[in-house]
Amino acid sequence: MLTLFTAKGSCGRASHIALEESGLAFEVQVIDLAHGDQRAPEYLTINPKGRVPALITTSGVLTESPAILFYIASMATAVNLMPKDDPFALAALQSFNAYIASTVHVAHAHGRRASRWADAPQAIASMQAKVAENMTACFRHIETNYLFGEWVMGSAYTIADPYLFTMSGWLKSDGVDIADFPKIADHYARMKERPAVRRALAAEG
Ligand SMILES: N[C@@H](CCC(=O)N[C@@H](CS)C(=O)NCC(=O)O)C(=O)O
Structure with missing residues (x-):
């Protein structure tokens, strides 16, 4: 199971949509940036940069949208979200x-x-x-x-x-x-x- 941390209207939306497209099992945690949730000590243990998105995987935590998007496309088998063979x-x-x-x-x-x-x-x-x-x-x-x-x-x-x-x-x-x-x-x-x-x-x- 993957867990995506994102926020409303944020760049995390791209990873969230990619997960929805991917057919992978995931859950989403929407945090409130205006409330400062990204700087809460518990969240900083997930992403010390204090930003969204962050994706918890079975191998560890990924941050940075291009890396998260790449991982989702790499793991997706039901759909092709990138040209893996070219x-x-x-x-x-x-x-x-x-x-x-x-x-x-x-x-x-x-x-x-x-x-x-x-x-x-x-x-x-x-x-x-x-x-x-x-x-x-x-x-x-x-x-x-x-x-x-x-x-x-x-x-x-x-x-x-x-x-x-x-x-x-x-x-x-x-x-x-x-x-x-x-x-x-x-x-x-x-x-x-x-x-x-x-x-x-x-x-x-
Ligand atoms: N380079 C990062 C940027 C992450 C980023 O700046 N996210 C913003 C939301 S779009 C954020 O978490 N801002 C919270 C803050 O600056 O306190 C990525 O592409 O994932």
């Missing part, structure tokens, strides 16, 4: 997920979590003022270079899809109109209809 295609998928984690997510975090990088109110306001511009650049890159089939990596649904879906859900609060990216807007609308996505969103509360 090294280049698998690396290209990892490249996309690494871009989300290292660039897109970080561009978004400069809005809500600007105090991670600066203390001066002026510096914080300055970083927050760049969020819409940076998220727009990220999504322009994705719109131009991905989604040449129904899904992020082409014709097959992969672990890149719930990750993009999760980031797309943040655009509105970042001051970016998803309609400016027609392929991504279409992807977001189709993802919302998937039973696995509906189940994950309902479980988040």
Whole structure:
């Protein structure tokens, strides 16, 4: 049995959806970031970084969304969530997920979590003022270079899809109109209809 720690509206949503798609047995624990649950001593024993997601497996705890997504896709046997037998295609998928984690997510975090990088109110306001511009650049890159089939990596649904879906859900609060990216807007609308996505969103509360 796997246990995923996530939070409503967080990047943990991608791993949660992937678990729902995977056919693997799992349970989910939704913690409250606004309440500070991620810094509670019991949670820090699971993830000392004080962040979600964290996945408890029979081999140990995994953190970092790309690693968790990769593990879920590796363990899933009922469905194919990544191109396991094609090294280049698998690396290209990892490249996309690494871009989300290292660039897109970080561009978004400069809005809500600007105090991670600066203390001066002026510096914080300055970083927050760049969020819409940076998220727009990220999504322009994705719109131009991905989604040449129904899904992020082409014709097959992969672990890149719930990750993009999760980031797309943040655009509105970042001051970016998803309609400016027609392929991504279409992807977001189709993802919302998937039973696995509906189940994950309902479980988040
Ligand atoms: N690089 C990590 C980022 C994890 C992360 O920053 N998660 C956020 C939610 S989206 C969080 O737990 N924030 C709580 C906090 O900053 O206190 C990943 O991709 O899993």
